[in-house]
Amino acid sequence: MSELITILSHNLWLFSAIAFIFAAVIGSFLNVVIHRLPVMMKREWQQECNQYLNEYHKELVAPISKKLERAIDDYPEKYNLIVPGSACPKCKTDIKPWHNLPVIGWLMLRGKCASCSTAISARYPIIELLTGLAVAFLALHFGPTWEFACATLLTFVLMALTGIDLDEMLLPDQLTLPLLWFGLLINLNGTFTSGSDALIGAAAGYLSLWSVFWAFKLLTGKDGMGYGDFKLLAVFGAWFGWQLLPLIILLSSIVGAVVGIMLIISKKLNHGNPIPFGPYIALAGWIAMIWGSDINAWYLSTL
Numbered sequence: 001m002s003e004l005i006t007i008l009s010h011n012l013w014l015f016s017a018i019a020f021i022f023a024a025v026i027g028s029f030l031n032v033v034i035h036r037l038p039v040m041m042k043r044e045w046q047q048e049c050n051q052y053l054n055e056y057h058k059e060l061v062a063p064i065s066k067k068l069e070r071a072i073d074d075y076p077e078k079y080n081l082i083v084p085g086s087a088c089p090k091c092k093t094d095i096k097p098w099h100n101l102p103v104i105g106w107l108m109l110r111g112k113c114a115s116c117s118t119a120i121s122a123r124y125p126i127i128e129l130l131t132g133l134a135v136a137f138l139a140l141h142f143g144p145t146w147e148f149a150c151a152t153l154l155t156f157v158l159m160a161l162t163g164i165d166l167d168e169m170l171l172p173d174q175l176t177l178p179l180l181w182f183g184l185l186i187n188l189n190g191t192f193t194s195g196s197d198a199l200i201g202a203a204a205g206y207l208s209l210w211s212v213f214w215a216f217k218l219l220t221g222k223d224g225m226g227y228g229d230f231k232l233l234a235v236f237g238a239w240f241g242w243q244l245l246p247l248i249i250l251l252s253s254i255v256g257a258v259v260g261i262m263l264i265i266s267k268k269l270n271h272g273n274p275i276p277f278g279p280y281i282a283l284a285g286w287i288a289m290i291w292g293s294d295i296n297a298w299y300l301s302t303l
């Protein structure tokens, strides 16, 4: 094992190429997570809702649960991240293993289902490609180290969170909270920052956006963000320490404003429509992971 690590650390481009392939394959699974986790969550909510109605408002059960069922009954009863296998949403033909190959599968099919020619969204290969490139870059940046393994795991979960937030305006606790605890644990021995900076970072990350949320709500009566956004910022505080939080907030606001203005100009977004903030925090946090300390040092030295 240690010999292999020595070889890879002397051949970073080889390591990076292996990392790319591995991450693209995981990216293909992340597409499944992005698509299915929200469906699984909605099912759970429906069950909880039914339970509540059965206990307290029996007269409402029949009409409401019919409506709820109709919203998600397109999916088979047993439905999780593994079962059933991937199939075309239109003609239900199973997708062949070689068509599941990241990026290549989509190119082989030329973006269409093999049997009914329904278009397959370009988002699938894009997510596979982005995941592969991001992790290949991490491989060059960190080399074959424990930091690389952690940063790769973080990148995978961030990719899933970004996709789900774009689709559903949701950042599931099932993804943010384990990431938060994991970040606190790996910093007990100072993987990215000291344990105390990580702990303060987690609390400060959550509480800063939480305060902004309540100030905004008291002033305007509107919700500007969701609780998932606070938790995601807490994740970055836990992973990289409180010192990077101002930079992450600044970067995500800049990127968010630029994208928002572009969307308004291109008329894809009306003023006042909610836009998910999670993807911007995720991107800003990822950039801060790589260059945050450098940017902070540069900023402090120019002061």
Ligand SMILES: [Zn+2]
Pocket (backbone or CB within 6 Å): 088, 089, 090, 091, 092, 093, 113, 114, 115, 116, 117, 118
């Ligand atoms: Zn089809």
